Amino acid sequence: xxxxxxxxxxxxxxxxxxxxxxxxxxxxxxxxxxxxxxxxxxxxxxxxxxxxxxxxxxxxxxxxxxxxxxxxxxxxxxxxxxxxxxxxxxxxx
Numbered sequence: 001x002x003x004x005x006x007x008x009x010x011x012x013x014x015x016x017x018x019x020x021x022x023x024x025x026x027x028x029x030x031x032x033x034x035x036x037x038x039x040x041x042x043x044x045x046x047x048x049x050x051x052x053x054x055x056x057x058x059x060x061x062x063x064x065x066x067x068x069x070x071x072x073x074x075x076x077x078x079x080x081x082x083x084x085x086x087x088x089x090x091x092x093x
Contacts, residue, residue: 005055005059008059009059011059013060017060019056020060023053023056027049027050027053034046
């Protein structure tokens, strides 16, 4: 079962982190099984686990970002202008 984006959006950050840890443990078990030479029951499971972990990490990153309405309220200061530029060096002939 793949994780749906809506399910991830409903979860808390702590829940997402816990789920990511569980999936990473499952992934390491699957990789160990393959490394030992044993065939996996589901060969696509490693790929599915990697993608689910990526979805969870993306959801965590999205939750950490500032909401668009809050971003407009943040005042960004402009960089000060340079007072005077040094004259360009004359090119050698």
